[in-house]
Amino acid sequence: MEKEKVLIVEDERIVAEDIRMSLERLGYLVCGMAFSENEALKKVKELHPDIVLMDIVLGGEADGIEAASKVRSDFDIPVVYLTAYGDEGTLERAKVTEPFGYIIKPFEERELKSTIEIALYKHRMEKKLRESEQWLSTTLRSIGDAVIATDRKGRVAFINPVAQSLTGWRDEEAMARPLKDIFNTIDEKTGKPTADDLLKPQLSSSVNDVGSSVLLLAKDGSRVPIIQNIAPIKNEKGNIAGAVLVFQDITERKKAMDELKKAYSDLKRTQQELIQSEKLAALGRFSSGVAHEIKNPLGIILGGMEFLESKLTRAEKSVKIAVEKIKEATFRANTVVQGLLNFARPSELKTERVKPDELINETLSLLIYKAPLSSIKVETHFSKEELYIDVDRNQMQQVFFNLLLNAIEAMPKGGVIEIRTKKRIHSELSVEKFLCVIEIIDSGEGIPKENLERLFEPFFTTKRERKGTGLGLSMAKLIVDNHQGNLEIESKPGEGTSARVILPLAR
Amino acid sequence: MRRKIFVIDDEEDFAYFVKANLELVSNYEVIIFTKGKKGIKAAAKERPALILLDIMMPGMDGFEVLKRLKKNEKTMKIPVIMLTAKNEDESKIEAAGLYCEDYIVKPVEIRALNSKIHKILSITAIR
Numbered sequence: 001m002e003k004e005k006v007l008i009v010e011d012e013r014i015v016a017e018d019i020r021m022s023l024e025r026l027g028y029l030v031c032g033m034a035f036s037e038n039e040a041l042k043k044v045k046e047l048h049p050d051i052v053l054m055d056i057v058l059g060g061e062a063d064g065i066e067a068a069s070k071v072r073s074d075f076d077i078p079v080v081y082l083t084a085y086g087d088e089g090t091l092e093r094a095k096v097t098e099p100f101g102y103i104i105k106p107f108e109e110r111e112l113k114s115t116i117e118i119a120l121y122k123h124r125m126e127k128k129l130r131e132s133e134q135w136l137s138t139t140l141r142s143i144g145d146a147v148i149a150t151d152r153k154g155r156v157a158f159i160n161p162v163a164q165s166l167t168g169w170r171d172e173e174a175m176a177r178p179l180k181d182i183f184n185t186i187d188e189k190t191g192k193p194t195a196d197d198l199l200k201p202q203l204s205s206s207v208n209d210v211g212s213s214v215l216l217l218a219k220d221g222s223r224v225p226i227i228q229n230i231a232p233i234k235n236e237k238g239n240i241a242g243a244v245l246v247f248q249d250i251t252e253r254k255k256a257m258d259e260l261k262k263a264y265s266d267l268k269r270t271q272q273e274l275i276q277s278e279k280l281a282a283l284g285r286f287s288s289g290v291a292h293e294i295k296n297p298l299g300i301i302l303g304g305m306e307f308l309e310s311k312l313t314r315a316e317k318s319v320k321i322a323v324e325k326i327k328e329a330t331f332r333a334n335t336v337v338q339g340l341l342n343f344a345r346p347s348e349l350k351t352e353r354v355k356p357d358e359l360i361n362e363t364l365s366l367l368i369y370k371a372p373l374s375s376i377k378v379e380t381h382f383s384k385e386e387l388y389i390d391v392d393r394n395q396m397q398q399v400f401f402n403l404l405l406n407a408i409e410a411m412p413k414g415g416v417i418e419i420r421t422k423k424r425i426h427s428e429l430s431v432e433k434f435l436c437v438i439e440i441i442d443s444g445e446g447i448p449k450e451n452l453e454r455l456f457e458p459f460f461t462t463k464r465e466r467k468g469t470g471l472g473l474s475m476a477k478l479i480v481d482n483h484q485g486n487l488e489i490e491s492k493p494g495e496g497t498s499a500r501v502i503l504p505l506a507r
Numbered sequence: 508m509r510r511k512i513f514v515i516d517d518e519e520d521f522a523y524f525v526k527a528n529l530e531l532v533s534n535y536e537v538i539i540f541t542k543g544k545k546g547i548k549a550a551a552k553e554r555p556a557l558i559l560l561d562i563m564m565p566g567m568d569g570f571e572v573l574k575r576l577k578k579n580e581k582t583m584k585i586p587v588i589m590l591t592a593k594n595e596d597e598s599k600i601e602a603a604g605l606y607c608e609d610y611i612v613k614p615v616e617i618r619a620l621n622s623k624i625h626k627i628l629s630i631t632a633i634r
Contacts, residue, residue, distance in 0.1 A: 292563060295592030296518045299613035303524025306617045310531050334614055341594055 003029040004120060007049035009040040009067065010082065011058045015105070019053065019082070019112075026113045037067040044075050051120055053103070056083040056090060065090075069097040078123035080115055146226075148245045149233065154179045157242060166226070166249055168219030183245065184217040188225065216247070225250050279457075287340035294337050302330045339471035349392040349482060353506050356389055356421045356438050357382040363400040367408075375414030383421045387436045388506040395479045399487075402472040403440045403499045410444025410497060417442050423505065434505040439498060446493035455489055509536040511553060512624065515546035515572060516561035516590070521613070525559065525590075528617040533624070543567035551581040557624055560607070562591040562598065573605045586627045590615070 006028045010016035013035065020030045031047045034040035037058055044052065052071055056064040068079040078100040083090070094102070100119030103112060137158070140147050146163035150156055159167075159174045159182070167174070169182045185194045194214050215223040228247035235241045305327045312319055357380070364378060389396075407417050418441040426433045447455070454460045456477045473489075480487040484504055491497035512535045516522040519541055526537035538555070540546035544567055550558060558576065562569035569589060576582040586608040591598070594612045602610050608627050611620065 292592045295594075295613045296521055299592070299615070300518065300520045300524060302614040302616065303521060303528060307524050307527045307531070310528065330614060338594065 003027060004050040004116075005029050005031040005047065006116070007031055007040070007043055007047060007052045008033045009035075009037075009052060009058070009064065010055045011035050012055075015055075022109050022112055026109060026116075028116070037064070040067050041070055041074075044071050044077060048075075049077060051100075051116060051123075052077055052079045053082050053116075054079050056081050056094060065093050065097055068094075068099060072097055076127070078119045080119050144248075146247045146249070148174075148179065148183060149242055150179050150245070151242045152240055154243070156182055163247070166216060166218065166224055166247070168222075179243075179245070183247075185214040185226070185228070186217060186223075188215050225254050287337075291337045291341045295334070298330050298334050298337070302327060305330065336471065339475060349395065351390045351392055353388050353390055354393055354396075356387055356436055356503075359391070359393065359396055360400060360419055360421070360438070363397050363404060366397070366401065367404055376408060376411060377414075377416045379416060379418045381418065381420045383423060385423055387421060387423055389436050389503045390506045391483055391503065392479075396483070399476040399479050399501060400438075400440070402476045403501070406472065406499070407440055407442035407444065407497070410442050410446070415443040415496075424502070434507075436503050436505045438501045438503070440500075441496060441498040443496045446495055446497055447489070447491035448493050452489070452491060456487075509534055510628075511536045511538055511555040513538050513540060513546055513550060513555045513558045514590075515540045515543055515558060515564075515569075517541050517564040518561065525617075525620070529621065529624075532617055532621050535624075543569070543572035547572060547575050547579070547582070550576060550585060551579060554581070555585060556628060558585055558587045559590045559620075560587050562589060562593050562602070570601060570605060573602065573607055577606050584631075586631050588623060588627065590620075 006023055008016050008019050008023075008030060010019065010033070016033050016035070020033060023030050031049050032043045034043045035058075040052070040054070040058075043049075052068070054064045054068045054071070058064045058067065064081065068081065071077050071079050079097070080101040080103060081094055081099050082103050082105060083094075084105040091102075100122050101115040103115050140149075140158065141160050143160070144162060146166045147158070147160040148156060148163050148167075149158040155176050155178055156174045157176075159169065159171055164170055164174070167182050169177075174182050186192060187194050214226060214228065216226045217223060226247045227250055228245060230243055230245045232240045233242040233244055305323050309320070309323050309327075312323065360380065360382075404417065411417075418439075420437075420439045420441070422437050422439075424435045424437050426435055451460075451462065456474050460474075477487045480501055480503070486500075486502040488500040488502065489497065490500075512529065514522045514525050514537060516525075516539070519539070522539040522541070526539055529535055529537050535556070538549070538553075540549060543564055546558070546560075560569050560572055564572075569591065573587055573589070576585065576587060587606075588609040588611055589602045589607050590611050590613060592613045599610050608631075609623055611623060
């Protein structure tokens with residue numbers, strides 16, 4: 001093993017020489033001797049001793065304590081004081097420089113050896129500890145998560161750069177402050193502060209996931225969604241020495257999650273729409289056959305009723321009313337069957353380029369004959385930009401007619417119908433689609449949630465008593481689908497309904 | 508003599524009421540055939556003023572009957588109104604291509620039917 005190098009700083013040469021001999025006998029290598037402070041610092045720099053034996057009282061302006069302090073701070077070399085004085089004042093001053101030992105002159109060799117060995121050992125251990133601390137602190141500073149550690153009273157003892165940037169508190173501002181000053185969180189849903197002393201349970205229990213996502217209120221008032229985890233710091237005896245809080249900014253993760261959720265719900269909607277169109281198509285095929293079979297008996301019923309009618313010229317009024325009602329029912333049944341046939345074979349589109357505004361105005365003028373508009377105000381807000389769509393004029397009129405009629409019927413006590421047209425650019429997988437949105441908004445009674453899901457279901461109607469067939473909306477949807485468009489209906493009971501016809505813009 | 512109108516339709520009851528109602532509101536004699544072939548044969552012999560013809564019939568369907576009526580010199584001038592449950596465009600186009608005079612979808616009110624018959628007979632009378 002290499003001999004430890006010792007530098008002796010002693011202004012009295014004889015004493016110095018005496019110490020050198022003792023040291024060499026004890027197996028140390030005396031790499032040098034210095035007789036003043038300046039010389040001591042110069043030799044430390046040159047020789048890099050493992051330990052310095054420093055006389056407290058040196059001749060010259062500065063004494064050994066100052067020299068020791070520099071040796072310690074600039075070179076990280078342990079210093080053992082040599083002194084003949086045992087006075088309190090000197091020792092007090094010496095203490096500040098954290099000496100590794102004192103040797104009171106005169107000393108015995110044995111004493112010299114043990115003091116040097118203890119000093120070297122202590123220095124090695126300190127160095128190790130410092131390195132390990134350094135290493136840990138670097139680790140904590142480098143990791144991507146935010147880390148705050150506290151002492152057992154919950155005061156910040158460490159805050160890494162990520163935590164500083166998330167909380168907005170700088171290292172020096174945060175240190176020794178209570179954790180709750182720096183780490184302020186509210187519940188994302190309720191907006192209320194989460195448990196105000198989040199350290200309490202942790203300081204007594206083990207690792208704890210404080211919970212799902214909460215919002216961190218940064219110093220500047222901004223809110224960051226985070227997930228957090230807090231654990232107690234225990235010393236070797238198992239006593240709690242503090243807590244470590246680790247948290248992560250989950251803005252991006254949340255964004256990704258939201259996007260994923262949206263994609264999922266879009267997919268689900270598309271799937272449902274697909275099922276709906278499949279259902280409609282299947283129903284169409286089925287009804288085609290059935291419809292013909294129904295039209296013949298309807299013909300017979302109508303014929304029979306007309307025959308009876310002609311024979312009942314002198315019959316009671318009530319009998320005539322009965323016959324009239326049967327005839328009416330026959331026509332109604334026929335309308336339903338005709339609707340079914342239209343499903344079976346949606347007639348070929350005779351498309352032409354039209355302005356949606358024109359189409360709406362035409363439909364509105366038709367509607368006046370059909371429905372009382374007196375208590376209803378119709379407001380149109382057409383897009384300032386000229387929009388064109390390629391549609392089958394008659395079929396699309398039927399769609400708007402149905403939607404407007406529904407809106408009117410939703411407002412028996414009157415109200416406002418707002419009709420808007422606008423351009424919308426929809427980009428999907430970086431392909432831009434130019435769409436025309438025609439929105440019909442009423443201020444009516446709205447649609448209960450349970451009915452909303454069934455709106456496009458053929459024969460689903462809540463207007464049985466008003467002779468609704470339950471085909472209006474499903475037909476409208478079919479027509480819009482056939483135009484490569486989309487019909488969306490949103491409604492809030494008591495507030496009104498908004499129907500959107502979304503069609504590709506003509507190019 | 509009353510002018511004759513043929514109804515060729517496999518739905519006997521439907522044909523029955525067409526006959527009953529038409530005879531009530533007009534002066535025509537309505538004769539029913541439930542099979543196309545018999546209708547064609549009788550038409551050649553009796554030369555009715557007009558034929559009401561169903562399309563969907565077992566055996567020979569209305570299109571075939573129409574084709575044969577319009578090919579035969581003896582029957583080609585008899586106006587034919589298709590009276591059917593079929594309401595598809597294709598069916599209407601096919602019938603028009605075979606030179607039927609009109610196309611009415613069941614069920615139909617007797618007044619409407621009668622006025623169509625009347626209109627067609629007035630046109631053919633001018634011819």
